[in-house]
Amino acid sequence: MPDLSAVKSAPATTHSRARAAGPAAARPRRRSDDPLLIGRERELEVLEGLLRQGAADGTAVLIQGEFGTGRTALLREALGWARRDGDTVLSAWADPSEQGAELGVARQLFEPALGTIGGTGAPLAGPAAHAAGLLWPDRPAAPSTPADDPAAATLTGLYRLTAHLAARGRLVIGIDDLQWADRASLRWLQHLLRRAGELPVVVIATVVPAPAPADPDVLGRLAPLFRHRVALTALDADSVAAATAEVLGGPGDDHFREVVRTTTGGNPFLLHTLLRTIKASGNGPDPETAARITRFVPADAGRALHPLVTTAGPHTRDVAQAVAVLGGTPALDVVSAATGLPEPAVLDAVHALERTGLMRRTGHAAAFACPMIAIALAADVMPSIRQDVHVRAAELMLAQGAPAEQTAVHAVHASLGLPWVPEVLERAAAEAIRTGAADRAAALLRRALREPLEDEVRATLVIRLGEAGLALDVPEAVRNLWLGLDLSRDPVERAAAARRLAGALFAVDRYPDGLAVLERTAASLRATDAALALRLEVDHVYAGLHELGSAPGVLPRLMDLRIQDAAGTSAERPLAALLGLRAIMRGESPAEAVTLVRQALTHGMNPADDESFVYSGAVLLLGATGETELALDHADAAVEQARTRGSAFTLAHSRIIRAAVYGQLGRVPDCQSEAEAALVALREIGVGPRHSHSVLAAATLADALVLQGRLDEAQAVLEHAGLTAGLNGHWINDYVHLVRGRLRAAQGRPEEALADFRECGRRTEARGMRCPWIYPWRSEAALVHAAIGEPEQARTLAAEELELARRWGVPEAVGAARRALALATGGPEGLDLLREAVRTLAGTPGRARHAQALGDLGAQLRRAGRVAEARACLKEAVTAAHRCGAALVADRALDELRAAGDRPRTRSFHGPAALTPTEHRVAGLAAKGMTNREIAQHLFVGLRTVEVHLTHVYGKLGIDGRPGLAGALSASDGILS
Template sequence: MIDLHEVATPAVLHGRDDELDALARLLTASGGGCVPVLLRGGWGSGKTSLLRTVLARARRDPGLHVVSAWVDPLERDLPFGMVRQLFEHMAAVDAPVPPVAPDSPDTPRTNLAAHSDPYSAPWTMPPEALAARTAGQEMAALGELYRQVARLAGHKRLVVIIDDLQRADPASLRWLRYLLCRGGELPVVVLAALAEEGTHPNTDSLAAVLPLFRHQLTLGGLAQDAVDSLAEEILGHVPPTAFTAACREASAGIPLLLRAVLRGIRARRPADAGLTAPIAEYVPADLGPALLARMEPLAAHAATTAAAVAVLGGSPSTDLLAATVGLSVSQVADAVHGLVRAGCATQTGSEVSLVCESLAVAVSTTVLPSRRMELHVRAARSLHADGAPAERVAAHLLPGALGERWAPEVLARAAERAYEQGDLARAATYVRRALREDAQEESRARLLALLGRLELAFDVPVAVGSFERSLELCQDPGERAVVARGLAGALLALDRYPDALQVLRTTCESLREADPADAMRLEIDLIHIALTNAASAPDAVRRLKELDVDDAPDTGVRRPLAALLSLREAMAGRAGEAVSLARTALERGADPMSDASVVYYDAVISLRAAGETELALEYAEAAVGQARERASVLGHVQAIGVRASMLCGLGRLLDSQADALSALAQLQGIGIGPSHSFAVFATATLMESLVRQGRPDEAEELLQRADLAGELNSNWVNDYVLMVRGRLRVAQGRLDKALADFLLCGERAGARGTSGPGFHPWRSEAALVHTELRQGDAARALAEAELALAHGWGTPETVGTALRAMGLVTGGPEGLELLREAVETLRGTPARVRFAQALADFGVLARKAGRLPEARACLQEAASVAHECGATPVTDLALAELRAVGDRPRTRTFQGAAALTPTERRVTELAVQGMTNREIAQRLYVGLRTVEAHLTSSYGKLAIDGRSGLAHALAAASCGP
């Protein structure tokens, strides 16, 4: 057995250099003796091309006598038909032979030996001797044939080349066996090609010959370098490797298919144009019939079975194929066996698949559309009857004909499964196909509701239409409530607040007597939405004050009601009650699958207003994960928008920016622009992050792009926009505009009962602007009011923020003490940016008061905390003040590895390597006390106690954030 590896690409026969070299060595091997060589390969593998190339090369060798036969199936019943083709023309030794190009595809399928060779012995066996009728006559003919071959081989080495050996007649196969068994000493090379086809009438005779071939070569798919060369030849330019690799995969490297694909690509696209479809779809339309014709002889029903495999796709089982094409399982098994032996199919267990995509495409295009639909319907029926998973059945219902009574139910189950797996596009496809069937109204209503949920991820306006049609058809109270809430959510995303309120109000009233629980659940969402709009907020607030958590008729309503009531408590300044209710509301997360609703984010916002920002962030992050698992775009956008706000409040400005940008991009993808209220919240959060980072120009550009620079509507979210816009105007030095925004924010918040400092500290911000404008009385009045409200609110964050404003407004020694109190109140809270601001303000006032040590310590800490958050303006202020007290800061932070001086960094690195203080001093040529001083300073900056924490601290710093 010869082990071959495909290497260089020859000029004519791509990818078969190794085989050609191996065959050349066998043809010209020194010494006598018979050399039998069998060339194996499936159809399309290039066996015939390889044999013709070998034949052409052999004829050019004057030391060889070459005979050849290309066996025709028509000669199977003709005794010695293959032998006749090899030798019958040699009797006319004086007849001239017309010249034929060595590599021409038109080489006649007859003997083409050099008849004029004077050393060739004449063929003297008369043709009638080959027409043997009895066993004795055949044996005599075999003996005479052997002697004739021996006579020929006595003059020159004889080379016998046979293509399609599997088609040879039995008498010729017995002759070949006779020759190989007895001609061991004859200088004869027999090179035969065998196609791996199915059973034939001469299988037994063939099986007796094959073991006698000592040398066997198997042709596989072309190697990558051969594909590269062939693609260059056919396309006329050097294509990218990624392209040729895709061609090889699509054709399994089979030369026949590969050439067809490449020629199809050349015919259908310009040389400088890219592909517009998967590579297999460039298969020429006329290839399929030719392939099926070649499959017909492989086995009974081979072509029919291959067509069914191609149409059904994937790897159908033999049982499914039998049910689909109307054959017995054994008939399909025989057909599959022939396909597998020929190399055009593979089988794993009972599952069958064609070897490559281009073959499947070519074969499937030969099947009429009506036949394809019939095959898919039969497959769906068989799978459904066997209890197969809904998604397997649905895959065949999609392209199948309409009319199966059970189809809508199966398609709906498949859609739900795809939805759970996050494949929303696939789920929507199943539902749309189900809606084409003749389904009952209730079933159609459920399908439309599911379609609406799915369409929210692609096109919100389209989802509104699906929800509306579902609500019209739906009769079940519970399902009506769910559909109404889904429709209201979609309308809200489009800023259609009145329509959303009307849907909820109408449906709620229609269900109040029949289903009080669902009615209250709808009312909860109704109140939540009404609160966000100034016109409807007063009535909503009155109704909200009447509710109690015990009013919930069941636990399914208790949690959303608790979320709404937590907001009420936060609005009233009762932080403790707000936190308790929020925990009840969020016991299953902020985005539970059983009751997805934006009302749960009221509880998250209440937690932040109550100073529990870190806990609020935990719930927001969990909601992001829940929405991601369900592939809910709107749910994910809402979750990351809320998370962005929490991150901004914690001073994680870059993380907040990333979330806000992601939310806006996803909203844009489903048709919601930056001016919609769903996008405005993320836009305002992003603006706040940019302003705190000292990037006002980018924030202004965002403001203009979202059309938020002018008058704003009464939506609740715009209170937040006014707060952020006011801070932007302060950063731009437009103080009058800033003051107007802060005061308007307060006016609007007061109208809906959210004027407490836990939501928007507008009084503190307005007081600081009044101070800058030298309007001291107005500034003090606002600052005092804010501080009183903050103490009543009771959370350190709101108290510290109000103390900072009061200290800056007051100034002097009293103001300095108020700022000191603000620093200590904010220390340890999640409000890192506000803490850094208070530190910097205290440092500035302390420097002006001549209290330089206190100023220096606070300014260094302010710079470090602000740098950690990314709050560049605060860092710049603190560093400028440090320079004013005579310091020369080398870095922008005084904490962490970034604060280490070059010498401290070198000393700590040597310490991490295990060197003692004395060894470090010797290495750096410094004193022992100097090393100790550098290490002590480094420990303080890295917030560690000693050497044991050095390695971890430095490693963490090198990894970055």
């Protein structure tokens, strides 16, 4: 409905006669209990004022409003006031079926007063008697002279009859739906209103805003004679709240009220109908009701609208039903096809429905004024008619080459057996998946599978349904993929389905089943397509490495594979990823590993033609080669690609990988937020907290929280995921042991921490993992041994890791091992090792580890009595830790600074975060172009004070002077808050 709140009133007229207003005119009105008048307080006040204004003489008020806006209720209320005030009230309700009845409205008005006319003491005679005789032919009347012009005599007679009634006091005439009044009655009313000032008569009539009367010329001349207008428009937000509170006992929140108002268009009749249905159902104004609002449209609402629809004009019923069934804003040619009517007839019907206020036309399309009208009318259409409407619309759109998704909106309602339906639905489902609407795709595919299909077509659709289900419900997706794999006979389709099915099984920790699917399908394809079989074998070997029980069985095959085995085939890239992982795991050559991984990732981490976890594994372990920034590039691209494709499962998995890479880079807050988002996404698609993907996200999140010193939160994350007790043999739990060890060490539980680190080492060695930088458990254990006074064990583990790291050759691994050995060694030798560790880590991606080494060096320098050097080192540690979000490292360095006699006022000593509030103000003013003198005057300080502040600012920001000031202040300076 349109916005319905305007109330208009023309200036008051001066009447030739004047009578004193009675006492009732000043009495306040008692408001009606009619629910349609809730929110109409302003209109009621205007109408009451007009009635009081016309108490002495006459007045005419036209109430305009569309269907359901409360025109009749407002008229009824005004007539009720008049009766209580002792006025004579005549009322009539015009009806389109009575437009041909001569003086039909006039008869309704005067017939109830027939018994009182003779009692006034003034007998009817002349034109009045003539009019009475026309109205009531059977009633004896005084003799009258035949008129030369019967029509004029009738008008004069009705006017005299009106005057006869008005002689006893004010006369109030009310006419509802004036647009349907007969021609003769309209002419009489026109005659009366032109002489309104002569009689104490108040005329109140209602009319729709754009009426289509039998005689538009008469009504068009009549309307301007109403000097006052009350326009009823849609209820505003406050009125909707009041109505909601009245019916449901509470107004609900803003969202609920907006949903209700949008659904009903603010139409009072529709609003109260909907609210009463909600109340009858036992529901209240809550978010759950708002989400299901269309379910509360009553079944009989359409029948209530039918009289208005059918009387609007020719073909309006068919057109209204078609638009309602089609939904949205259908084009008129589609409506024409759906109804079988010519387009001009459809356009005429739409125009007629527009005049009733039910419909709106925009260009070459039409829609109902609010959703509730469409829902109500559609619900009342017979199923056979509904189906026919959809089929005709879909066939036209198909012939016009409309997008499959648009055609599918109607194809889903078609009868079974139409040959074009499955193809349309499959194409629409593919588009829905591409745009991220997996739920829509699944619904379309389920409908397509109801059709009689060939086995191969059915297999394809079931597999597509399983793929769509990966974004919605992984367990259900597993069932569909398994069924599709069994049905399919196409090798390429079977290989792709097997990989998808295995990935879904792995996601729900059904590793033996996933391995069996890959192995069995590869065996079935080996004789006919060796490349496809090898492709499946790559995933089989990679997945087999994840479990301690299956790893020994796949390791020999892993060692036998060569990149030449897949040259020029679809298995080349995934095999390169697997061989790159092999090179990293065995600690053979970072350069060789990076070359293979780069070859594998030429189409990204989640290639559209070959999605597999082997690629994400390669990205995850790239950090062990020192190429962490390259890993982040691939993770970023994978996340954006997954968003575009709309796969919720792939997106969640990609975000887990990116979270882990953020952790490797020391971007702690980013790591935390990404891991949290991944956990939420996994939970939404049915992947529980104990599944491997969720475990990786939870462990990554806990690791980030430990670095921030949020130990209780990290503990809670592990407890929620069930990771605080014994862990199964899955590869990801090696990482859990490492993270849990770090948490327990930070909690002051060294024995438990050591047990976790040793278990991490036992597991990695069982998998043949020799690279010290995948899980650096030795250096972590060495730090714990050193902290509890066991230097020998600490030195042994740290020295072993340092030797392995040197062979591997990645600086970050070398620097971390050297830091552990330094802390285990202590003394001057330990200080030298710490300095080397700081220098080694300074150029690596591991910023958090660099900050740790700086903090350790500063602490050791303070203990050695070299306080000035210690302070400089500790300040650098605080700044570095603050920049990467490692609050635990920053806090420890600040404690050491305080122990060294410093009194730090900030959590950073370089960059914008290091500036004091005064330095910030001075720097900001200087960046805007103010001179030092202007700054001093602005801040009421001395010129020398400004110069000192700016000197400090330049030093902290690392710039030479004013030219670089604005850029340094606006830049993030790498700080992650």
